[in-house]
Amino acid sequence: MPDDGQPMTENATQTVLLPDLLTLTGEAIPPVEALLATATDRVRELVSTEGRVSGAALEAHQTAAHGLAWLATYVESLRQMQGWAQKLSAEGQFGETEALIHQIAFGEYLWQIYGGIPMSQGEILRMQDLGLTQDDQRGMMVPSVMLLCQSGNTQAARLRLVELMQEQAANITLGATGLDDELEMIREQFRRYAVEKVEPFAHDWHLNDELIPIEVIEELAEMGVFGLTIPEEYGGFGLSKASMCVVSEELSRGYIGVGSLGTRSEIAAELILTGGTDAQKAKWLPQIASAETLPTAVFTEPNTGSDLGSLRTRAVKEGDDYRVTGNKTWITHAARTHVMTLLARTDPETSNYKGLSMFLAEKTPGDDANPFPTEGMTGGEIEVLGYRGMKEYELGFDNFHVKGENLLGGEEGMGFKHLMETFESARIQTAARAIGVAQSALDVGLQYAEDRKQFGKSLIVFPRVASKLAMMAVEIMIARQLTYFSAAEKDEGRRCDLEAGMAKLLGARVAWAAADNALQIHGGNGFALEYKVSRILCDARILNIFEGAAEIQAQVIARRLLG
Numbered sequence: 201m202p203d204d205g206q207p208m209t210e211n212a213t214q215t216v217l218l219p220d221l222l223t224l225t226g227e228a229i230p231p232v233e234a235l236l237a238t239a240t241d242r243v244r245e246l247v248s249t250e251g252r253v254s255g256a257a258l259e260a261h262q263t264a265a266h267g268l269a270w271l272a273t274y275v276e277s278l279r280q281m282q283g284w285a286q287k288l289s290a291e292g293q294f295g296e297t298e299a300l301i302h303q304i305a306f307g308e309y310l311w312q313i314y315g316g317i318p319m320s321q322g323e324i325l326r327m328q329d330l331g332l333t334q335d336d337q338r339g340m341m342v343p344s345v346m347l348l349c350q351s352g353n354t355q356a357a358r359l360r361l362v363e364l365m366q367e368q369a370a371n372i373t374l375g376a377t378g379l380d381d382e383l384e385m386i387r388e389q390f391r392r393y394a395v396e397k398v399e400p401f402a403h404d405w406h407l408n409d410e411l412i413p414i415e416v417i418e419e420l421a422e423m424g425v426f427g428l429t430i431p432e433e434y435g436g437f438g439l440s441k442a443s444m445c446v447v448s449e450e451l452s453r454g455y456i457g458v459g460s461l462g463t464r465s466e467i468a469a470e471l472i473l474t475g476g477t478d479a480q481k482a483k484w485l486p487q488i489a490s491a492e493t494l495p496t497a498v499f500t501e502p503n504t505g506s507d508l509g510s511l512r513t514r515a516v517k518e519g520d521d522y523r524v525t526g527n528k529t530w531i532t533h534a535a536r537t538h539v540m541t542l543l544a545r546t547d548p549e550t551s552n553y554k555g556l557s558m559f560l561a562e563k564t565p566g567d568d569a570n571p572f573p574t575e576g577m578t579g580g581e582i583e584v585l586g587y588r589g590m591k592e593y594e595l596g597f598d599n600f601h602v603k604g605e606n607l608l609g610g611e612e613g614m615g616f617k618h619l620m621e622t623f624e625s626a627r628i629q630t631a632a633r634a635i636g637v638a639q640s641a642l643d644v645g646l647q648y649a650e651d652r653k654q655f656g657k658s659l660i661v662f663p664r665v666a667s668k669l670a671m672m673a674v675e676i677m678i679a680r681q682l683t684y685f686s687a688a689e690k691d692e693g694r695r696c697d698l699e700a701g702m703a704k705l706l707g708a709r710v711a712w713a714a715a716d717n718a719l720q721i722h723g724g725n726g727f728a729l730e731y732k733v734s735r736i737l738c739d740a741r742i743l744n745i746f747e748g749a750a751e752i753q754a755q756v757i758a759r760r761l762l763g
């Protein structure tokens with residue numbers, strides 16, 4: 201819409217889209233790939249000693265290393281957007297909405313690559329931080345990149361996209377996602393559930409700091425959420441990681457707590473599938489798939505954070521069984537669950553990851569009066585800003601009994617390896633949760649901007665408000681395509697820790713930006729607890745921390761890139 205709030209004319213809309221867009225965006229990718237290759241070489245020189253990447257040098261040049269991860273994430277994002285656009289075009293689904301999203305995405309991300317990539321609110325990566333010179337960057341000054349930077353992400357393009365958003369408000373997603381009909385049917389099913397059974401109640405659960413009702417867990421179990429990707433032979437549905445993304449996305453759009461209920465089941469099932477014995481698979485997987493058994497992940501300790509290799513909780517063998525002593529923290533949904541995937545040190549002579557083992561430690565579910573009734577185990581709730589529906593706990597173990605048969609895989613010293621094998625799925629799922637939270641922010645931001653009147657007009661008429669909404673929609677699609685790509689790689693059996701890390705890294709930032717902008721659109725009302733956006737902001741903030749903080753995520757990506 202123009203400033204006076206009147207609809208654009210047909211001629212005006214025709215001038216917004218650049219001609220031969222897919223050719224243009226395709227031509228823009230090789231220059232940024234070349235820039236990434238040069239940057240990788242420069243950073244590798246910085247962090248190498250005697251021809252090998254040095255941990256000390258990597259830490260000393262952390263900005264460069266992490267910046268390389270962000271640059272690579274942007275390049276992969278553009279590749280996936282191009283693949284998405286070409287696929288839709290071949291299927292006759294690349295309409296004006298999709299074209300605007302694609303054009304704005306390229307216009308914005310290309311400019312950010314040249315001008316500065318926001319790694320966080322106060323950290324802007326410049327290409328010189330990677331050791332690149334102005335001459336290196338001139339390689340991007342080709343006609344396609346310059347035209348997209350100049351005319352791709354314009355106010356007119358953003359306003360036209362918002363006009364289409366209003367026209368298509370009844371659609372579940374803005375623009376075709378590129379997924380097949382079966383996955384979109386799954387999306388519709390869970391979107392309906394979230395609208396009817398989650399969204400009307402989520403804010404009260406948050407404000408009252410309540411556990412998500414057990415009835416919701418039972419309903420989700422009937423819908424197959426907890427056995428979604430577990431093979432059919434073990435009582436699951438045997439569906440793809442892409443289906444897990446769609447379900448997580450739509451449930452998290454209703455409330456991140458509900459969207460995260462399946463995360464612990466996903467982690468536990470992945471651990472057992474990749475590292476468990478045949479007997480462990482036969483026993484535990486059907487119970488997890490049906491939600492007869494609810495698992496929780498017990499990894500982090502008070503003084504270790506992301507440094508899992510320095511864990512101190514110990515498991516001492518006693519006959520055929522084990523006794524566990526130590527402390528754990530940030531344990532989600534700990535009270536109501538039946539089994540813990542518990543990481544502990546079985547070799548006291550070690551002080552690194554090599555002495556760690558994973559256990560399927562059984563416990564009795566608690567209640568409000570006695571949350572941790574199992575002998576040898578105590579716990580206390582951690583009060584948190586958001587992500588409240590399952591609650592967070594600190595746990596203490598004192599001679600806690602674990603059956604020897606519940607040592608994962610039946611072999612000590614494999615715990616860290618088992619855990620690493622689950623990170624791909626966990627981070628893909630977290631990226632999907634981030635997309636859902638971002639979409640929730642867009643939903644409430646768009647609705648408020650339409651309903652709220654200021655100076656005799658709806659807020660959405662004002663270009664800066666509309667532009668915020670447009671960029672939310674664009675970045676949601678970018679994060680979505682990156683996440684679906686990582687899920688597809690996982691489904692094909694290919695290593696995808698790099699792709700999953702990128703999806704999680706970008707998705708978390710997109711969710712926070714969307715929530716922050718949605719609150720800004722609400723103005724002072726956004727700061728009031730009664731408005732949903734206050735909860736969405738709190739929920740979005742955790743995404744940049746759990747399942748690998750942004751800094752850890754960037755470090756992991758950088759190490760892979762640098763070999």
